[in-house]
Amino acid sequence: MKVTLKIWRQKDGNAQGSFGTYQMDDVSGDMSFFEMLDLLNESLVMKNEEPVAFDHDCREGICGTCGVVINGRAHGPLRGVTTCQLHMRSYKDGDTIVIEPWRATAFPLIKDLIVDRRAFDNIMSAGGYVSINAGGAQDANATPIPKANADEAMDAASCIGCGACVASCKNSSAMLFLSAKVSQLALLPQGKVERKERALNMIAAMDEENFGGCTNTGACEVECPKEISLVHIARLNREYLRASLA
Amino acid sequence: MNWFFNFFDSSIGKKIQMALTGLMLCAFLIIHLIGNLVLFAGSEAFNGYVGALSSLKPVVRAIEVILALIFIGHVINAIRLTLENWRSTEKKYKVNGAGETSSLPSRTMGVTGSIIFIFLVVHLSTIWWQFQVQHGGGHFYDIVMSANIGFGNVLITILYIVAMFLLGFHLRHGFQSAFQTFGIRYNKYGTFIEWVSAIFWLLIPLGFVSIPIYFGLLKGGF
Numbered sequence: 001m002k003v004t005l006k007i008w009r010q011k012d013g014n015a016q017g018s019f020g021t022y023q024m025d026d027v028s029g030d031m032s033f034f035e036m037l038d039l040l041n042e043s044l045v046m047k048n049e050e051p052v053a054f055d056h057d058c059r060e061g062i063c064g065t066c067g068v069v070i071n072g073r074a075h076g077p078l079r080g081v082t083t084c085q086l087h088m089r090s091y092k093d094g095d096t097i098v099i100e101p102w103r104a105t106a107f108p109l110i111k112d113l114i115v116d117r118r119a120f121d122n123i124m125s126a127g128g129y130v131s132i133n134a135g136g137a138q139d140a141n142a143t144p145i146p147k148a149n150a151d152e153a154m155d156a157a158s159c160i161g162c163g164a165c166v167a168s169c170k171n172s173s174a175m176l177f178l179s180a181k182v183s184q185l186a187l188l189p190q191g192k193v194e195r196k197e198r199a200l201n202m203i204a205a206m207d208e209e210n211f212g213g214c215t216n217t218g219a220c221e222v223e224c225p226k227e228i229s230l231v232h233i234a235r236l237n238r239e240y241l242r243a244s245l246a
Numbered sequence: 247m248n249w250f251f252n253f254f255d256s257s258i259g260k261k262i263q264m265a266l267t268g269l270m271l272c273a274f275l276i277i278h279l280i281g282n283l284v285l286f287a288g289s290e291a292f293n294g295y296v297g298a299l300s301s302l303k304p305v306v307r308a309i310e311v312i313l314a315l316i317f318i319g320h321v322i323n324a325i326r327l328t329l330e331n332w333r334s335t336e337k338k339y340k341v342n343g344a345g346e347t348s349s350l351p352s353r354t355m356g357v358t359g360s361i362i363f364i365f366l367v368v369h370l371s372t373i374w375w376q377f378q379v380q381h382g383g384g385h386f387y388d389i390v391m392s393a394n395i396g397f398g399n400v401l402i403t404i405l406y407i408v409a410m411f412l413l414g415f416h417l418r419h420g421f422q423s424a425f426q427t428f429g430i431r432y433n434k435y436g437t438f439i440e441w442v443s444a445i446f447w448l449l450i451p452l453g454f455v456s457i458p459i460y461f462g463l464l465k466g467g468f
Contacts, residue, residue, distance in 0.1 A: 006340075019340070072343025103337040170344055170353055171331035175257075203256055212334030213257050213327050215355065216423040217348035231431055238429030240258045244249070 001027050001093035005040065007052055008100045013109050019098075020052075029089035033076065034059060034066070036088050053112040061085040061225065064160030067167065068113045069100045074164035074223040082162065082225040102163050104172035106210040117163050119209040120177060124161075126205030127198035128181045130190050149187045156184035158226040165220035165228075171212030176220040178206050179236035180228045186239055196246075199239040258427075260327055265424035267320035272421060272446055274313055279453045285461065289387035296377065296386040321363065328356050351419040358416040365409035372402075390461075397462035406458045414451035421446045 003024050010017030027036055034056055041051035057065035061082040068083055070076040076086040091097060099113065107115040159180035166174050182199055185191025191198070214233065221230045253259050284295045299306055344353055351358070372395035377386060390396045397403050422443040425431065430439070 069339060069341075069343075072339060072341035073346065074343075098341045100339055100341070103335070103339055105334045105336050168343075168347055170335065170348070172334040173257075173331075203258060207257050210334055211257075212331035213260055215261075215327075215331075215352065216419070216426045217344075217352040219344060219347035222347040230426065234426055234429045234431035236429075237258055237261070237427055240256070241262075241429060244253045244259075 001029065001088070001091070003027055003091060003094070004096040006096065006098045007113070009052070009112055010109055012111055017109070027088050029087065031088045032059070032084060033070075033086040033088065034084050053114050055114050056084055059084040062160060064162040067102060067162045067164055069102065069167055071098050074102070074168040075225050079222070080225060080227045102167035104166045104211070106172060106174070107163060107166065115163075117161070119211070120161050120163065120174070122209060123174065123178060123202055123205045124181065127194070127201040130185060130194065132190065132193050134190055143189050145188060153184050153187040156180045156187070156228065156232055159228050160226060162225060164223045164225060166211065168219045168223035169212065169214075170217060170219065171215060173214040174206050174209070174211040175214035175233050175236065176224060176228055178202055179232035182239055183232040183235045186235065195239060196243040199236070199243040203240060260323060261427045263319065263323045264327070265427040267316045267323070268420050269424050270316045271320060272417065275446070275450050279450055282454065282457055285387070285390065285457055292387045292390070293384045297384050324356065324359060349419065351415050352423070355416060355419060358412045361412050362409055362416060365405060368405065397458050400462070403458045403462035407455055410451045410455045413454070414447045417447040417451070
Protein backbone atom coordinates (compact mmCIF):
# COMPACT_ATOMS: atom_id res chain seq x y z
CA MET A 1 0.00 0.00 0.00
CA LYS A 2 0.94 3.64 -0.39
CA VAL A 3 0.98 6.01 2.54
CA THR A 4 2.07 9.61 3.02
CA LEU A 5 4.02 10.34 6.19
CA LYS A 6 4.19 13.75 7.81
CA ILE A 7 6.92 13.51 10.41
CA TRP A 8 8.10 16.15 12.87
CA ARG A 9 11.74 16.95 12.11
CA GLN A 10 13.81 18.98 14.54
CA LYS A 11 17.59 18.97 14.68
CA ASP A 12 17.83 19.52 18.44
CA GLY A 13 16.00 21.05 21.37
CA ASN A 14 16.80 24.61 20.37
CA ALA A 15 16.22 24.33 16.65
CA GLN A 16 13.03 25.35 14.90
CA GLY A 17 11.17 22.20 13.90
CA SER A 18 8.83 21.50 11.02
CA PHE A 19 7.00 18.63 9.37
CA GLY A 20 8.77 16.64 6.68
CA THR A 21 6.58 14.86 4.11
CA TYR A 22 7.59 11.43 2.83
CA GLN A 23 5.90 9.24 0.28
CA MET A 24 6.04 5.49 0.99
CA ASP A 25 5.04 3.44 -2.05
CA ASP A 26 5.64 -0.15 -0.99
CA VAL A 27 4.36 -0.71 2.52
CA SER A 28 3.08 -4.13 3.56
CA GLY A 29 0.27 -4.50 6.12
CA ASP A 30 2.38 -7.12 7.90
CA MET A 31 5.11 -4.59 8.66
CA SER A 32 5.24 -3.15 12.12
CA PHE A 33 5.05 0.64 12.33
CA PHE A 34 8.75 0.82 13.11
CA GLU A 35 9.69 -1.54 10.27
CA MET A 36 7.94 0.95 8.03
CA LEU A 37 10.02 3.76 9.59
CA ASP A 38 13.16 1.60 9.19
CA LEU A 39 12.32 1.33 5.51
CA LEU A 40 11.97 5.09 5.29
CA ASN A 41 15.28 5.61 7.09
CA GLU A 42 17.07 3.20 4.76
CA SER A 43 15.85 5.18 1.79
CA LEU A 44 16.86 8.46 3.46
CA VAL A 45 20.36 7.14 4.17
CA MET A 46 20.65 5.97 0.54
CA LYS A 47 19.81 9.51 -0.54
CA ASN A 48 22.36 10.91 1.91
CA GLU A 49 19.66 12.53 4.00
CA GLU A 50 19.39 12.55 7.79
CA PRO A 51 17.32 9.55 8.99
CA VAL A 52 14.36 10.13 11.31
CA ALA A 53 15.39 9.74 14.95
CA PHE A 54 12.93 7.77 17.07
CA ASP A 55 13.20 5.88 20.37
CA HIS A 56 12.81 2.12 20.36
CA ASP A 57 14.43 -0.86 22.04
CA CYS A 58 12.73 -4.20 22.70
CA ARG A 59 10.09 -3.84 19.96
CA GLU A 60 7.90 -6.28 21.84
CA GLY A 61 5.88 -3.87 23.95
CA ILE A 62 7.55 -4.36 27.33
CA CYS A 63 10.42 -1.88 27.67
CA GLY A 64 8.63 1.48 27.49
CA THR A 65 11.25 3.09 25.28
CA CYS A 66 9.12 3.78 22.23
CA GLY A 67 6.24 6.13 21.83
CA VAL A 68 5.07 8.71 19.32
CA VAL A 69 1.77 10.45 18.68
CA ILE A 70 0.23 9.14 15.48
CA ASN A 71 -2.65 11.12 13.98
CA GLY A 72 -3.28 12.67 17.39
CA ARG A 73 -3.23 9.39 19.32
CA ALA A 74 -0.41 8.32 21.64
CA HIS A 75 0.93 4.95 20.41
CA GLY A 76 -1.54 5.03 17.52
CA PRO A 77 -5.21 4.15 17.21
CA LEU A 78 -5.33 0.79 19.03
CA ARG A 79 -6.01 0.34 22.75
CA GLY A 80 -3.46 -1.34 24.98
CA VAL A 81 -0.72 -1.34 22.36
CA THR A 82 2.70 0.32 22.25
CA THR A 83 3.91 1.96 19.04
CA CYS A 84 6.27 -0.94 18.35
CA GLN A 85 3.37 -3.40 18.47
CA LEU A 86 1.30 -1.39 16.01
CA HIS A 87 1.20 -2.81 12.50
CA MET A 88 0.58 -1.14 9.19
CA ARG A 89 -2.56 -3.23 8.70
CA SER A 90 -4.22 -0.64 10.95
CA TYR A 91 -3.93 1.77 8.00
CA LYS A 92 -5.23 1.65 4.48
CA ASP A 93 -3.90 2.54 1.08
CA GLY A 94 -3.66 6.28 0.52
CA ASP A 95 -3.67 7.24 4.22
CA THR A 96 -1.77 10.26 5.45
CA ILE A 97 -0.09 9.52 8.77
CA VAL A 98 1.03 12.45 10.97
CA ILE A 99 3.77 11.45 13.42
CA GLU A 100 4.68 13.79 16.28
CA PRO A 101 6.83 13.45 19.41
CA TRP A 102 5.35 13.49 22.95
CA ARG A 103 4.50 17.15 23.51
CA ALA A 104 4.97 18.24 27.11
CA THR A 105 7.06 20.94 28.76
CA ALA A 106 8.32 18.28 31.19
CA PHE A 107 9.60 16.18 28.26
CA PRO A 108 11.95 18.51 26.33
CA LEU A 109 12.65 17.45 22.77
CA ILE A 110 16.07 15.96 21.98
CA LYS A 111 15.74 15.27 18.27
CA ASP A 112 12.91 14.59 15.79
CA LEU A 113 10.63 12.17 17.65
CA ILE A 114 12.84 11.63 20.71
CA VAL A 115 12.10 13.41 23.98
CA ASP A 116 13.91 13.49 27.30
CA ARG A 117 11.86 11.59 29.91
CA ARG A 118 14.28 12.06 32.78
CA ALA A 119 11.51 13.76 34.75
CA PHE A 120 10.06 10.26 35.29
CA ASP A 121 13.40 9.04 36.67
CA ASN A 122 13.44 11.95 39.10
CA ILE A 123 10.00 10.96 40.38
CA MET A 124 11.13 7.33 40.75
CA SER A 125 14.27 8.24 42.65
CA ALA A 126 12.16 10.12 45.20
CA GLY A 127 10.59 6.90 46.48
CA GLY A 128 9.62 4.44 43.79
CA TYR A 129 11.34 1.58 45.59
CA VAL A 130 11.41 -0.41 48.84
CA SER A 131 14.42 0.46 50.96
CA ILE A 132 13.79 -1.77 53.97
CA ASN A 133 15.90 -4.87 54.43
CA ALA A 134 13.76 -7.81 53.46
CA GLY A 135 16.38 -10.39 54.56
CA GLY A 136 16.90 -13.73 52.90
CA ALA A 137 14.26 -15.46 50.83
CA GLN A 138 11.37 -16.46 53.08
CA ASP A 139 8.89 -19.24 52.71
CA ALA A 140 6.31 -18.08 50.15
CA ASN A 141 3.50 -18.56 52.65
CA ALA A 142 5.15 -16.56 55.43
CA THR A 143 3.71 -13.27 54.15
CA PRO A 144 0.12 -13.85 53.10
CA ILE A 145 -1.08 -11.43 50.40
CA PRO A 146 -4.74 -11.46 49.32
CA LYS A 147 -5.14 -12.52 45.70
CA ALA A 148 -7.05 -9.33 44.84
CA ASN A 149 -4.19 -7.16 46.16
CA ALA A 150 -1.57 -9.21 44.35
CA ASP A 151 -3.53 -8.90 41.12
CA GLU A 152 -4.00 -5.17 41.44
CA ALA A 153 -0.36 -4.60 42.40
CA MET A 154 0.62 -6.59 39.32
CA ASP A 155 -1.69 -4.48 37.14
CA ALA A 156 -0.05 -1.32 38.49
CA ALA A 157 3.43 -2.81 38.11
CA SER A 158 2.77 -3.37 34.40
CA CYS A 159 3.38 0.37 33.86
CA ILE A 160 6.40 0.59 31.56
CA GLY A 161 6.91 4.35 32.07
CA CYS A 162 6.58 5.20 28.38
CA GLY A 163 4.99 8.60 29.03
CA ALA A 164 1.85 8.14 26.91
CA CYS A 165 -0.24 9.32 29.88
CA VAL A 166 1.60 12.65 29.91
CA ALA A 167 1.54 12.90 26.12
CA SER A 168 -2.21 12.34 25.88
CA CYS A 169 -3.20 14.54 28.84
CA LYS A 170 -4.48 18.00 27.94
CA ASN A 171 -2.54 19.26 30.98
CA SER A 172 0.55 17.03 30.53
CA SER A 173 -0.06 15.55 33.95
CA ALA A 174 2.01 12.59 35.16
CA MET A 175 -0.64 11.46 37.62
CA LEU A 176 -1.33 8.06 36.02
CA PHE A 177 2.37 7.16 35.95
CA LEU A 178 2.88 8.24 39.55
CA SER A 179 -0.29 6.50 40.70
CA ALA A 180 0.82 3.20 39.18
CA LYS A 181 4.13 3.38 41.02
CA VAL A 182 2.60 4.40 44.35
CA SER A 183 -0.26 1.90 44.03
CA GLN A 184 1.96 -1.05 43.22
CA LEU A 185 3.96 -0.67 46.43
CA ALA A 186 1.11 0.49 48.69
CA LEU A 187 -0.77 -2.74 47.99
CA LEU A 188 2.04 -5.05 49.13
CA PRO A 189 3.30 -5.64 52.69
CA GLN A 190 6.93 -4.76 51.89
CA GLY A 191 5.86 -1.46 50.38
CA LYS A 192 3.38 -0.52 53.09
CA VAL A 193 6.16 0.24 55.59
CA GLU A 194 7.20 3.40 53.70
CA ARG A 195 3.88 4.27 52.09
CA LYS A 196 3.49 7.63 53.83
CA GLU A 197 6.91 9.05 52.96
CA ARG A 198 6.74 7.51 49.50
CA ALA A 199 3.43 9.19 48.61
CA LEU A 200 4.50 12.61 49.89
CA ASN A 201 8.03 12.52 48.44
CA MET A 202 7.02 11.23 45.02
CA ILE A 203 4.20 13.78 44.71
CA ALA A 204 6.61 16.55 45.75
CA ALA A 205 9.13 15.32 43.15
CA MET A 206 6.43 15.31 40.46
CA ASP A 207 5.40 18.85 41.41
CA GLU A 208 8.99 20.02 40.95
CA GLU A 209 8.97 18.90 37.32
CA ASN A 210 6.94 20.79 34.73
CA PHE A 211 3.95 18.45 34.71
CA GLY A 212 0.46 19.92 34.79
CA GLY A 213 -2.37 19.13 37.19
CA CYS A 214 -4.79 16.23 36.76
CA THR A 215 -8.36 17.21 35.89
CA ASN A 216 -9.75 13.67 35.67
CA THR A 217 -10.44 13.74 31.93
CA GLY A 218 -9.44 10.07 31.68
CA ALA A 219 -7.51 10.40 28.39
CA CYS A 220 -4.45 8.76 30.01
CA GLU A 221 -6.38 5.60 30.84
CA VAL A 222 -7.57 5.32 27.22
CA GLU A 223 -4.07 5.80 25.77
CA CYS A 224 -2.04 3.77 28.27
CA PRO A 225 -0.55 0.78 26.38
CA LYS A 226 -0.69 -1.22 29.61
CA GLU A 227 -4.28 -0.12 30.35
CA ILE A 228 -3.45 1.26 33.80
CA SER A 229 -6.79 2.23 35.35
CA LEU A 230 -7.91 5.53 36.90
CA VAL A 231 -8.59 3.41 39.98
CA HIS A 232 -4.88 3.83 40.71
CA ILE A 233 -5.18 7.63 40.63
CA ALA A 234 -8.03 7.33 43.14
CA ARG A 235 -5.74 5.21 45.31
CA LEU A 236 -2.93 7.76 44.96
CA ASN A 237 -5.35 10.45 46.15
CA ARG A 238 -6.28 8.27 49.15
CA GLU A 239 -2.59 7.68 49.87
CA TYR A 240 -2.06 11.45 49.81
CA LEU A 241 -5.00 12.07 52.17
CA ARG A 242 -3.82 9.31 54.49
CA ALA A 243 -0.20 10.51 54.49
CA SER A 244 -1.13 14.18 55.01
CA LEU A 245 -3.97 13.91 57.50
CA ALA A 246 -3.42 10.71 59.45
CA MET B 247 -0.45 25.34 60.25
CA ASN B 248 2.35 24.77 57.77
CA TRP B 249 1.13 21.25 57.01
CA PHE B 250 -2.28 22.71 56.19
CA PHE B 251 -0.95 25.03 53.48
CA ASN B 252 1.41 22.38 52.14
CA PHE B 253 -1.48 19.94 51.98
CA PHE B 254 -3.60 22.23 49.80
CA ASP B 255 -0.67 23.52 47.74
CA SER B 256 0.48 20.28 46.07
CA SER B 257 -0.91 19.16 42.72
CA ILE B 258 -3.30 16.78 44.49
CA GLY B 259 -4.07 19.40 47.16
CA LYS B 260 -5.25 21.81 44.46
CA LYS B 261 -7.50 19.08 43.08
CA ILE B 262 -8.91 18.59 46.56
CA GLN B 263 -9.57 22.36 46.82
CA MET B 264 -11.51 22.28 43.55
CA ALA B 265 -13.50 19.24 44.63
CA LEU B 266 -14.31 20.55 48.12
CA THR B 267 -15.43 24.00 46.97
CA GLY B 268 -17.25 22.49 43.99
CA LEU B 269 -19.29 20.10 46.12
CA MET B 270 -20.15 22.89 48.57
CA LEU B 271 -21.43 25.00 45.67
CA CYS B 272 -23.45 21.97 44.51
CA ALA B 273 -25.08 21.80 47.94
CA PHE B 274 -26.00 25.47 47.64
CA LEU B 275 -27.64 24.79 44.26
CA ILE B 276 -30.16 22.45 45.95
CA ILE B 277 -31.20 25.13 48.45
CA HIS B 278 -31.35 27.83 45.77
CA LEU B 279 -33.49 25.65 43.50
CA ILE B 280 -35.99 24.82 46.25
CA GLY B 281 -36.40 28.55 46.85
CA ASN B 282 -36.86 29.25 43.14
CA LEU B 283 -39.52 26.60 42.77
CA VAL B 284 -41.69 28.55 45.24
CA LEU B 285 -42.33 30.87 42.26
CA PHE B 286 -44.74 28.24 40.92
CA ALA B 287 -46.84 28.68 44.08
CA GLY B 288 -47.62 32.28 43.07
CA SER B 289 -46.51 35.78 43.96
CA GLU B 290 -47.85 35.73 47.51
CA ALA B 291 -46.01 32.55 48.47
CA PHE B 292 -42.76 33.74 46.83
CA ASN B 293 -42.88 37.20 48.41
CA GLY B 294 -43.60 35.55 51.75
CA TYR B 295 -40.64 33.17 51.33
CA VAL B 296 -38.12 35.88 50.38
CA GLY B 297 -39.60 38.16 53.06
CA ALA B 298 -39.01 35.45 55.65
CA LEU B 299 -35.38 35.14 54.50
CA SER B 300 -34.98 38.93 54.74
CA SER B 301 -36.11 38.86 58.35
CA LEU B 302 -33.17 36.52 59.07
CA LYS B 303 -30.72 39.02 57.59
CA PRO B 304 -27.67 38.39 59.86
CA VAL B 305 -27.84 34.63 59.29
CA VAL B 306 -28.37 35.05 55.54
CA ARG B 307 -25.50 37.55 55.34
CA ALA B 308 -23.14 35.17 57.15
CA ILE B 309 -24.07 32.37 54.76
CA GLU B 310 -23.62 34.71 51.79
CA VAL B 311 -20.11 35.66 52.94
CA ILE B 312 -19.13 32.01 53.39
CA LEU B 313 -20.62 31.20 49.98
CA ALA B 314 -18.73 34.07 48.36
CA LEU B 315 -15.46 32.87 49.89
CA ILE B 316 -16.08 29.32 48.65
CA PHE B 317 -16.92 30.63 45.20
CA ILE B 318 -13.88 32.92 45.04
CA GLY B 319 -11.71 30.03 46.24
CA HIS B 320 -13.08 27.84 43.43
CA VAL B 321 -12.46 30.53 40.80
CA ILE B 322 -9.00 31.62 41.94
CA ASN B 323 -7.82 28.03 42.23
CA ALA B 324 -9.21 27.29 38.78
CA ILE B 325 -7.38 30.27 37.26
CA ARG B 326 -4.16 29.25 38.98
CA LEU B 327 -4.46 25.65 37.80
CA THR B 328 -5.28 26.74 34.26
CA LEU B 329 -2.22 29.00 34.07
CA GLU B 330 0.00 26.23 35.45
CA ASN B 331 -1.44 23.74 32.97
CA TRP B 332 -0.80 26.15 30.10
CA ARG B 333 2.85 26.29 31.09
CA SER B 334 3.00 22.49 31.07
CA THR B 335 1.55 22.28 27.57
CA GLU B 336 3.31 25.06 25.67
CA LYS B 337 3.86 22.93 22.59
CA LYS B 338 0.70 21.77 20.86
CA TYR B 339 -0.03 18.82 18.60
CA LYS B 340 -0.82 19.42 14.94
CA VAL B 341 -3.37 16.62 15.12
CA ASN B 342 -5.16 16.48 18.45
CA GLY B 343 -6.97 13.26 19.27
CA ALA B 344 -8.46 14.47 22.57
CA GLY B 345 -11.97 14.11 21.12
CA GLU B 346 -11.44 10.35 20.90
CA THR B 347 -10.00 9.90 24.37
CA SER B 348 -11.94 12.19 26.72
CA SER B 349 -15.39 13.71 27.08
CA LEU B 350 -16.21 17.24 25.89
CA PRO B 351 -17.42 18.45 29.33
CA SER B 352 -14.13 17.29 30.91
CA ARG B 353 -12.08 19.32 28.43
CA THR B 354 -14.13 22.52 28.62
CA MET B 355 -14.41 23.14 32.36
CA GLY B 356 -12.61 26.48 32.04
CA VAL B 357 -14.87 27.70 29.23
CA THR B 358 -18.15 26.60 30.83
CA GLY B 359 -16.98 27.88 34.21
CA SER B 360 -16.10 31.30 32.75
CA ILE B 361 -19.52 31.71 31.11
CA ILE B 362 -21.25 30.65 34.33
CA PHE B 363 -19.13 33.30 36.09
CA ILE B 364 -20.34 36.00 33.67
CA PHE B 365 -23.91 34.85 34.25
CA LEU B 366 -23.38 35.06 37.98
CA VAL B 367 -22.10 38.65 37.78
CA VAL B 368 -25.20 39.62 35.77
CA HIS B 369 -27.46 37.66 38.13
CA LEU B 370 -26.03 39.26 41.28
CA SER B 371 -25.97 42.78 39.88
CA THR B 372 -29.61 42.57 38.77
CA ILE B 373 -31.91 40.21 40.70
CA TRP B 374 -29.86 39.79 43.86
CA TRP B 375 -29.09 43.51 44.11
CA GLN B 376 -32.71 44.54 43.57
CA PHE B 377 -33.73 42.09 46.30
CA GLN B 378 -31.31 43.83 48.70
CA VAL B 379 -32.62 47.35 48.05
CA GLN B 380 -36.29 46.30 48.36
CA HIS B 381 -36.56 47.21 52.02
CA GLY B 382 -40.01 46.25 53.23
CA GLY B 383 -41.42 46.56 49.73
CA GLY B 384 -41.87 42.84 49.31
CA HIS B 385 -42.30 42.96 45.53
CA PHE B 386 -39.80 40.19 44.97
CA TYR B 387 -42.03 38.26 42.58
CA ASP B 388 -42.41 41.35 40.38
CA ILE B 389 -38.62 41.81 40.24
CA VAL B 390 -38.14 38.23 39.01
CA MET B 391 -40.80 38.74 36.35
CA SER B 392 -39.88 42.31 35.43
CA ALA B 393 -39.55 43.26 31.77
CA ASN B 394 -36.32 45.05 32.61
CA ILE B 395 -34.10 42.60 34.50
CA GLY B 396 -36.38 39.58 34.94
CA PHE B 397 -38.00 36.93 32.79
CA GLY B 398 -40.01 39.62 31.03
CA ASN B 399 -36.78 40.36 29.17
CA VAL B 400 -36.14 37.89 26.38
CA LEU B 401 -32.35 38.38 26.42
CA ILE B 402 -32.14 37.75 30.16
CA THR B 403 -34.35 34.70 29.74
CA ILE B 404 -32.15 33.26 27.00
CA LEU B 405 -28.93 34.02 28.91
CA TYR B 406 -30.43 32.24 31.90
CA ILE B 407 -31.34 29.14 29.89
CA VAL B 408 -27.92 29.01 28.21
CA ALA B 409 -26.15 29.46 31.55
CA MET B 410 -28.13 26.63 33.13
CA PHE B 411 -27.36 24.37 30.15
CA LEU B 412 -23.66 25.12 30.64
CA LEU B 413 -23.99 24.58 34.39
CA GLY B 414 -25.28 21.09 33.62
CA PHE B 415 -22.36 20.60 31.25
CA HIS B 416 -19.91 21.80 33.94
CA LEU B 417 -21.40 19.46 36.55
CA ARG B 418 -21.51 16.51 34.13
CA HIS B 419 -17.78 16.29 34.65
CA GLY B 420 -17.34 18.21 37.90
CA PHE B 421 -19.56 16.28 40.28
CA GLN B 422 -18.30 12.76 39.65
CA SER B 423 -14.75 14.08 39.22
CA ALA B 424 -14.83 15.35 42.82
CA PHE B 425 -15.38 11.79 44.05
CA GLN B 426 -12.44 10.54 42.01
CA THR B 427 -10.36 13.29 43.64
CA PHE B 428 -11.37 12.11 47.11
CA GLY B 429 -10.26 8.64 46.09
CA ILE B 430 -13.80 7.26 46.02
CA ARG B 431 -13.71 5.09 42.96
CA TYR B 432 -14.65 1.51 43.51
CA ASN B 433 -16.74 -0.69 41.28
CA LYS B 434 -19.42 -1.11 43.93
CA TYR B 435 -20.06 2.66 44.22
CA GLY B 436 -19.54 3.55 40.56
CA THR B 437 -23.17 3.24 39.45
CA PHE B 438 -24.44 4.98 42.59
CA ILE B 439 -22.17 8.01 42.01
CA GLU B 440 -23.31 8.13 38.36
CA TRP B 441 -26.96 8.28 39.48
CA VAL B 442 -26.38 10.93 42.13
CA SER B 443 -24.31 12.82 39.57
CA ALA B 444 -27.32 12.89 37.23
CA ILE B 445 -29.29 14.76 39.91
CA PHE B 446 -26.74 17.53 39.66
CA TRP B 447 -25.99 17.70 35.97
CA LEU B 448 -29.50 16.92 34.73
CA LEU B 449 -32.30 17.40 37.27
CA ILE B 450 -31.07 20.55 39.01
CA PRO B 451 -30.29 22.51 35.81
CA LEU B 452 -33.69 21.32 34.42
CA GLY B 453 -35.35 22.58 37.60
CA PHE B 454 -33.72 26.01 37.22
CA VAL B 455 -34.54 26.16 33.52
CA SER B 456 -38.20 25.24 34.09
CA ILE B 457 -38.74 28.73 35.56
CA PRO B 458 -37.59 30.89 32.60
CA ILE B 459 -39.24 28.45 30.21
CA TYR B 460 -42.58 28.62 32.03
CA PHE B 461 -42.65 32.26 33.11
CA GLY B 462 -40.48 33.77 30.40
CA LEU B 463 -41.24 31.85 27.23
CA LEU B 464 -44.65 30.15 27.73
CA LYS B 465 -46.47 32.56 30.05
CA GLY B 466 -44.60 35.64 28.80
CA GLY B 467 -45.92 34.90 25.36
CA PHE B 468 -42.95 35.77 23.18
